[in-house]
Amino acid sequence: MNQLLFSAPTVSALPVRGRTEQVPLRRIFCVGRNYEAHGREMGVVVDREAPFYFTKAAEHYAPSGSTVPYPPGTGNYHYEMELVVVIGAPVFRVPVERALDGVFGYACGLDMTRRDLQQAAREQRRPWDLGKDFEQSAIVADIVPATDIGHPREGVIELRVNGETKQHSDISLLIHSVPEIVAHLSTFYHLQPGDIIFTGTPEGVGPVKPGDEIEGSIAGVGTIKLKIGTPDEG
Ligand code: MN
Numbered sequence: 001m002n003q004l005l006f007s008a009p010t011v012s013a014l015p016v017r018g019r020t021e022q023v024p025l026r027r028i029f030c031v032g033r034n035y036e037a038h039g040r041e042m043g044v045v046v047d048r049e050a051p052f053y054f055t056k057a058a059e060h061y062a063p064s065g066s067t068v069p070y071p072p073g074t075g076n077y078h079y080e081m082e083l084v085v086v087i088g089a090p091v092f093r094v095p096v097e098r099a100l101d102g103v104f105g106y107a108c109g110l111d112m113t114r115r116d117l118q119q120a121a122r123e124q125r126r127p128w129d130l131g132k133d134f135e136q137s138a139i140v141a142d143i144v145p146a147t148d149i150g151h152p153r154e155g156v157i158e159l160r161v162n163g164e165t166k167q168h169s170d171i172s173l174l175i176h177s178v179p180e181i182v183a184h185l186s187t188f189y190h191l192q193p194g195d196i197i198f199t200g201t202p203e204g205v206g207p208v209k210p211g212d213e214i215e216g217s218i219a220g221v222g223t224i225k226l227k228i229g230t231p232d233e234g
Helices: 036-041 096-102 115-123 178-185
Strands: 028-031 053-056 061-063 066-069 077-079 081-087 103-111 138-140 156-161 164-170 196-198 213-218 222-229
Touching: 061 066, 081 156, 081 178, 081 213, 096 103, 096 178, 103 196, 103 213, 103 222, 138 222, 178 196
Parallel strands: 028 196, 061 138, 066 222
Antiparallel strands: 028 053, 081 103, 081 196, 103 138, 156 164, 156 213, 213 222
């Protein structure tokens, strides 16, 4: 192998509940506006025809239980509690009826967002990267294999900040279901084991500040935690 000029990035590995083996993280896809009431609070009409996506670099993953510094460049740093789908087999152009065959399991996720930058980009019809794809913005908790819990189609999804409930909905209210998302995304990408998909957040998103403690849960899937630290003054 050729010698590298710089140290190579390490592959992040996602813990799996009840197993010693971990899932190597490949790509992070995120569905936008996949709950009606969240679309409404964002001032947009949701598109029921097809999901749309943005991505986050795998390097921007952080595990549940982390303390992440309040990120630079924002004054409106938001939580978004989401169901995360973990791909476990190659999937390309799969029909909806067979899409779940490619799903290894599920996890709780936090799609952390610099809302002011996302909204400014939206208004200027620019990409969302600065608002969505930044360091330690993709928080994922332990994966639970579908062989253990099946493929959840309903269950309360909740998020609390400092013990106060901010988001409370049910994953049955996803506009585009997990098999629909996997089938649709597989018409654009050759999905691979270790790819994960954030499926969108319900209503109730809001800001956090240094010192805040976030806890989220999805019935039958698990829990997730995140603490907000002070800004990195560099
Ligand atoms: Mn989201």
